[in-house]
Amino acid sequence: RTGTSGIQRFGASLWSGDIGANWQSLRSHYVAQSNMSFSGVDYYGSDVGGFYRDAFEGADYDELYSRWFAAACLTDIPLRPHTMNLGNKYETAPDRTGDKASNLRNLKQRYRSHRSKSHITNNAID
Secondary structure (H helix, E strand, O other): OOOOOOHHHHOOEEEOOOOEOOHHHHHHHHHHHHHHHHOOOOEEEOOEOOOEHHHOOOOOHHHHHHHHHHHHOOOOOOOOEOOOOOOOOOOOOOOOOOOHHHHHHHHHHHHHOOOOHHHHHOOOOO
């Protein structure tokens, strides 16, 4: 979550910290991610769905989660469905919250774009 000028040369990964579960936090995160990328810090992510789920105001948390999940599938940092979950009050798994079919499609798309030659040919040695 922290760094200083020059951190990009080390390939460090950062995330947006413990943010609220709301549309404003989602928007703010991707503005911050764009700015980090412009600064040379390419590895930047967030807690999918927001860390503070109690901050969510509205009726459709599933939509927020699935949109956040879809956007996070396009980032370099591995997906991080994570929350402050005292007493296991909130579900974080993409197969148990949000639009499950959408989450699965986005997850498959993420890994479809990460295939290597050895994966495609099933041959690790050329």
